[in-house]
Amino acid sequence: MGRLLWTPPKERVLASHMYRFMEEVNRRFNKNFVEYHPLWEWSVENIPDFWATVWDFVEIQASSSYTQVVDDLKKMPGARWFLGAKLNFARNLLRRRDEKTALLFKGEGQPLRKVSYRELYDSVSRISQALRSLGIKPGDRVVGFMPNMPETTMAMLAATSLGAIWSSCSPDFGIKGVMDRFGQIQPKVLFTADGYFFKGKRFDSMERIRDISKQLSSLERLVVVSYTQTPEIKDIPVAVYFEDFIKPYSPQEIDFEELPFEHPLYIMYSSGTTGLPKCMVQSAGGILINHMKEHMLHVDLKPEDVIFYYTTCGWMMWNWLMSALSVGATLVLYDGNPFQPGPEALWELADETGISIFGTSAGYISALMASGLRPKDHFSLRPLKTLLSTGSPLSVEGFEFVYDAIKDDLHLASISGGTDLNGCFVGGNPMGPVYAGEIQCRCLGMKVYAYDEQGRPVYNRQGELVCTAPFPSMPIYFWNDPDNQKYMSAYFDVYPNVWRHGDFIEINDRGGVVIYGRSDATLNPGGVRIGTAEIYRLVEQLPEIEDSVVVGQDWKNDVRVILFVKMAPGHKLNEEIKGKIRKVLRENASPRHVPAKIIEVPDIPYTLNMKKVELAVKKVIHGQPVLNKDALRNPECLDYYLDLPELKED
Numbered sequence: 001m002g003r004l005l006w007t008p009p010k011e012r013v014l015a016s017h018m019y020r021f022m023e024e025v026n027r028r029f030n031k032n033f034v035e036y037h038p039l040w041e042w043s044v045e046n047i048p049d050f051w052a053t054v055w056d057f058v059e060i061q062a063s064s065s066y067t068q069v070v071d072d073l074k075k076m077p078g079a080r081w082f083l084g085a086k087l088n089f090a091r092n093l094l095r096r097r098d099e100k101t102a103l104l105f106k107g108e109g110q111p112l113r114k115v116s117y118r119e120l121y122d123s124v125s126r127i128s129q130a131l132r133s134l135g136i137k138p139g140d141r142v143v144g145f146m147p148n149m150p151e152t153t154m155a156m157l158a159a160t161s162l163g164a165i166w167s168s169c170s171p172d173f174g175i176k177g178v179m180d181r182f183g184q185i186q187p188k189v190l191f192t193a194d195g196y197f198f199k200g201k202r203f204d205s206m207e208r209i210r211d212i213s214k215q216l217s218s219l220e221r222l223v224v225v226s227y228t229q230t231p232e233i234k235d236i237p238v239a240v241y242f243e244d245f246i247k248p249y250s251p252q253e254i255d256f257e258e259l260p261f262e263h264p265l266y267i268m269y270s271s272g273t274t275g276l277p278k279c280m281v282q283s284a285g286g287i288l289i290n291h292m293k294e295h296m297l298h299v300d301l302k303p304e305d306v307i308f309y310y311t312t313c314g315w316m317m318w319n320w321l322m323s324a325l326s327v328g329a330t331l332v333l334y335d336g337n338p339f340q341p342g343p344e345a346l347w348e349l350a351d352e353t354g355i356s357i358f359g360t361s362a363g364y365i366s367a368l369m370a371s372g373l374r375p376k377d378h379f380s381l382r383p384l385k386t387l388l389s390t391g392s393p394l395s396v397e398g399f400e401f402v403y404d405a406i407k408d409d410l411h412l413a414s415i416s417g418g419t420d421l422n423g424c425f426v427g428g429n430p431m432g433p434v435y436a437g438e439i440q441c442r443c444l445g446m447k448v449y450a451y452d453e454q455g456r457p458v459y460n461r462q463g464e465l466v467c468t469a470p471f472p473s474m475p476i477y478f479w480n481d482p483d484n485q486k487y488m489s490a491y492f493d494v495y496p497n498v499w500r501h502g503d504f505i506e507i508n509d510r511g512g513v514v515i516y517g518r519s520d521a522t523l524n525p526g527g528v529r530i531g532t533a534e535i536y537r538l539v540e541q542l543p544e545i546e547d548s549v550v551v552g553q554d555w556k557n558d559v560r561v562i563l564f565v566k567m568a569p570g571h572k573l574n575e576e577i578k579g580k581i582r583k584v585l586r587e588n589a590s591p592r593h594v595p596a597k598i599i600e601v602p603d604i605p606y607t608l609n610m611k612k613v614e615l616a617v618k619k620v621i622h623g624q625p626v627l628n629k630d631a632l633r634n635p636e637c638l639d640y641y642l643d644l645p646e647l648k649e650d
Helices: 010-014 017-029 036-045 047-057 089-093 117-133 150-161 175-185 206-215 242-246 284-298 316-327 345-353 362-371 396-406 485-491 532-539 575-588 614-621 635-641
Strands: 004-006 062-064 068-070 081-083 101-107 113-116 141-145 165-169 189-193 195-198 201-204 221-225 239-241 264-269 279-283 306-309 330-335 357-361 386-390 411-414 416-418 423-427 448-451 462-467 499-507 513-518 545-555 558-567 597-600
Touching: 004 396, 004 411, 017 036, 017 047, 017 284, 036 047, 047 068, 047 081, 047 284, 081 284, 089 150, 089 284, 089 316, 101 117, 101 150, 101 345, 113 117, 117 150, 117 242, 141 150, 141 175, 150 165, 150 189, 150 316, 150 330, 165 175, 175 206, 175 279, 189 206, 206 221, 221 242, 239 242, 264 284, 264 316, 279 284, 284 316, 284 423, 306 316, 306 345, 316 330, 330 345, 345 357, 357 362, 362 386, 362 396, 386 396, 396 411, 448 499, 485 499, 513 532, 513 614, 532 545, 532 558, 532 575, 545 614, 575 597, 614 635
Parallel strands: 101 330, 141 165, 141 189, 165 264, 189 221, 221 239, 306 330, 306 357, 357 386, 386 411, 558 597
Antiparallel strands: 068 081, 101 113, 195 201, 264 279, 416 423, 448 462, 462 499, 499 513, 545 558
């Protein structure tokens, strides 16, 4: 078990939303909960009561209330939520209309920009009117090919105020990556910026935008935000500058479309590394209530907080961050490289803006460790109270680094879920202690277990992450999937009526969760399952190793473990370093974790959302095609893994 790193002070526990919520449950249902785990058990055994209590606690704004919380808990998928309710997602995020700061935006190398809640409301009003004048109606698709900047937030809120479906891609996507996504959903309006900044350089997006606009036959208007310069758009027939698009309209009361709870809100995409990305359609009510539950209960977000998440608009954490507006907090948006001009970049931003909740990826924390920067030695970080980490499992060393080098009085919440649910299965508990290497809890209302090979719940041993009851933020359907075949095969083809998520986890006696990696990338040497995160955690703390990827190679009717390493500057892989790697794995994990082959490569492949692509490497070494390299940040590096002589010999 991991070492105890932090226990929340009693006054912080008593002031938390989670504690207040627990007291509300006690009052309503004559309970006497004093700790989290019994509250979680109640929430998953009394699902309608739980979600009805959340609805009231987070104060969902609806023009008509619901007649039934859920129609059939045995339907997975297919359960319908909050029947009869009518609401608008954007209205719930625009509750404030005052001078409080809603958005703080920092573009790499640019001055800080502030947008108040009043300015945000007024801008959304003008964009909403402009979209309505084009005939945009509920169910139409409006998309963004944008940096993480205020105009992206405004465009999303304007589109959803009309009941349109929003979808977005990050501006570093290539033309094929964008068309693989937007081409499937046929948007009427596309918002874009002329370019973006990264690693001290300006990148022009206009050439790709011209090609995209030609290929998207459904496109009626292309709205261009001048960000890095004022681009020339005369040669794009449907293009208009953002300023000209909204110029005819003055701010007025927004005419929000009140729609059923399960009206479509977002289309999100699978990574697309094994074929065309799947288009997952998520409901306005489901995303709203689940995000508000996570923000208020699991993160303890309050109106006075300043919340930041390092994300692009192509990652679900952008959508998740946007919902923090519903609490009335201040959001910090950032466009650029987190290490530009150096590893201090985001910590300078934290001090400049007063960030109290700092969100990032486990990969960023590993890179920060490797940089040698100890933020607490250079920055005050006085308001900082919570650090969130996701994207991949955070190692024990990563946990310890946060408390040693960033701040010792801090709620470190490692969180994990997925794009498909636009939220978390497991996450933070503001009332509970933090142990190294361990996610604190299963999230309220999420009936999550670890299943063994026979489909039985297991504790204190590794198993498949499953969810055995429906939840409101499940996709309502997949786009272009009329018989639900893609949806069913994605989650329900192994255990009927049980969501199989694809993560390999362990749940311990205290309810803590350790994630060992993707179960489809799990290694099986000699039939024993090993999570890849166990190997990364040990290998990547060695100073000679900058990065690594591990896969299983089919070999002589078994599987052997192959470790590819990217060496740190100044180091070359030799027998001494190989011996060191084998020793650390044998002594700290097990002999089965020791790779059969250790091979040096110049780079490790990642998706555009910075997740290691083990499956693509596995396909390449087995001579299978990787169907959608455009989903990768650095697809050219897969060539290094082709036809390696070391993989053809014992």
